[in-house]
Amino acid sequence: MITRNLKEIQQMCGGTGLKEKYKDTIITGVSTDSRNINHGQLFIPLIGENFNGHDFITMAIGKGAAASLWNKNETMPDIDFPFILVDDTTVGLQELAKSYRNQLNTKVIGITGSNGKTSTKDILASLLKTQYKTHKTLANFNNYIGLPLTILSMEEDTEMAVLEMGMDNFGQIELLTSIARPDAAVITNIGEAHLEGLKTRENIAKAKLEILKGLKPHNLFLYYGDDDMLKKEIENISMDYEVKTFGNKPFNDYQPEIVFINETGDSFFLKEPSSPTFFLPMLGEHQVLNATAAIAVARYFGISFENIEKGLLNVEKTGMRNELIHGKGFTILNDSYKSNPSSVLATLDTMYSMLGYSQKIVVLGDMQGLGDEEINMHKEIGLKINKDKIDYVFTLGPLSRHIAESAKINLGKDRVASFDNKPELIKKIKEVMIPNSLILTKASRALAMEEVVSALMINV
Numbered sequence: 001m002i003t004r005n006l007k008e009i010q011q012m013c014g015g016t017g018l019k020e021k022y023k024d025t026i027i028t029g030v031s032t033d034s035r036n037i038n039h040g041q042l043f044i045p046l047i048g049e050n051f052n053g054h055d056f057i058t059m060a061i062g063k064g065a066a067a068s069l070w071n072k073n074e075t076m077p078d079i080d081f082p083f084i085l086v087d088d089t090t091v092g093l094q095e096l097a098k099s100y101r102n103q104l105n106t107k108v109i110g111i112t113g114s115n116g117k118t119s120t121k122d123i124l125a126s127l128l129k130t131q132y133k134t135h136k137t138l139a140n141f142n143n144y145i146g147l148p149l150t151i152l153s154m155e156e157d158t159e160m161a162v163l164e165m166g167m168d169n170f171g172q173i174e175l176l177t178s179i180a181r182p183d184a185a186v187i188t189n190i191g192e193a194h195l196e197g198l199k200t201r202e203n204i205a206k207a208k209l210e211i212l213k214g215l216k217p218h219n220l221f222l223y224y225g226d227d228d229m230l231k232k233e234i235e236n237i238s239m240d241y242e243v244k245t246f247g248n249k250p251f252n253d254y255q256p257e258i259v260f261i262n263e264t265g266d267s268f269f270l271k272e273p274s275s276p277t278f279f280l281p282m283l284g285e286h287q288v289l290n291a292t293a294a295i296a297v298a299r300y301f302g303i304s305f306e307n308i309e310k311g312l313l314n315v316e317k318t319g320m321r322n323e324l325i326h327g328k329g330f331t332i333l334n335d336s337y338k339s340n341p342s343s344v345l346a347t348l349d350t351m352y353s354m355l356g357y358s359q360k361i362v363v364l365g366d367m368q369g370l371g372d373e374e375i376n377m378h379k380e381i382g383l384k385i386n387k388d389k390i391d392y393v394f395t396l397g398p399l400s401r402h403i404a405e406s407a408k409i410n411l412g413k414d415r416v417a418s419f420d421n422k423p424e425l426i427k428k429i430k431e432v433m434i435p436n437s438l439i440l441t442k443a444s445r446a447l448a449m450e451e452v453v454s455a456l457m458i459n460v
Contacts, residue, residue, distance in 0.1 A: 039064030113188025177214025365443025382406025
């Protein structure tokens with residue numbers, strides 16, 4: 001993690017006001033949370049809609065903060081403590097991360113996309129780790145605060161960093177890529193997420209393509225080549241990069257061929273003469289595409305096929321994404337972190353492919369952020385659920401009620417129900433469950449569907 005004296009920190013973040021006697025004070029790491037700050041860290045108090053980190057400076061000092069950034073417009077506490085003044089502490093955090101990244105020799109890979117970016121990040125980091133000291137975005141630290149914190153947590157001798165970049169509107173990826181300055185950029189796909197703010201898939205593609213504004217010339221740009229709309233947008237951009245594509249269609253530079261997919265994982269190879277057969281212990285055909293993207297980047301940075309095989313077997317997965325949880329007499333396919341139409345259909349396909357279960361129950365919550373067509377998109381999901389491969393469909397929330405109503409057309413009223421609260425939903429699941437059931441849980445983050453998972457695991 002970043003270790004600098006305060007004179008350097010002040011220069012790096014564009015601050016002022018540090019007292020001369022504190023210029024040689026060393027900070028090790030940064031924190032924006034006064035509750036979890038570690039001894040010797042720089043405290044960066046952020047201001048949000050419902051909080052002001054400056055109110056917690058006393059707590060931060062008590063926990064061991066060595067210094068603090070401070071917004072010039074906030075009242076200074078009457079204490080003798082190392083403060084660096086900035087116009088905006090969030091911008092100060094970003095500028096500090098940008099400066100630190102520029103001081104390191106680390107190769108950075110930026111990954112964005114509507115679906116699959118977290119899994120692609122996890123897979124790629126595992127591949128790179130076989131030959132390089134590698135750092136990756138933890139949890140969901142992929143926004144204007146999380147990405148700078150991820151960079152600042154890197155050790156100085158980090159050789160590779162895999163950084164996830166999220167967004168919900170124009171300008172956000174441009175900010176992140178300007179901080180990260182990637183040596184390779186990946187777009188996993190363009191889906192329906194963020195339609196509420198961006199209105200069209202074309203706009204989503206344009207927003208994702210902002211990642212190129214920070215990509216260094218002549219370096220790798222990899223994208224999902226099966227998406228005709230994305231390809232069309234790319235044709236309008238002047239490209240000074242090494243452009244490669246991945247996907248299922250034969251014109252792609254990296255095309256996988258699936259050998260088998262089952263509950264243990266995915267077996268596949270790439271359609272090129274030297275490719276071995278790989279095994280990825282992750283669920284679903286969509287993970288094969290994520291792995292293909294990761295392999296393409298790994299090969300660009302010189303990772304051998306032998307090490308790629310090893311890396312695929314040791315992926316450290318981020319939780320609540322196609323996570324298989326075994327309970328007493330039942331199994332949960334927990335994909336509770338987020339939801340949109342394309343990811344729901346991909347997860348349903350995964351569930352269809354999982355054999356040997358006595359019963360399959362689908363539990364879907366609202367898909368948020370879809371814009372004007374959100375009701376129709378929920379209805380379409382219900383119509384597309386395969387009645388021959390699913391026994392029950394239960395939904396949670398007002399939007400997903402439309403999934404239930406459409407699902408009744410094919411599955412019938414007795415096999416479908418919608419709920420407005422979790423206790424009633426959980427009660428119904430328990431009523432219909434039989435031994436050796438498989439239960440899928442999926443919803444947008446705000447619905448906290450993992451609470452349903454926890455209740456089933458504890459009480460069934």
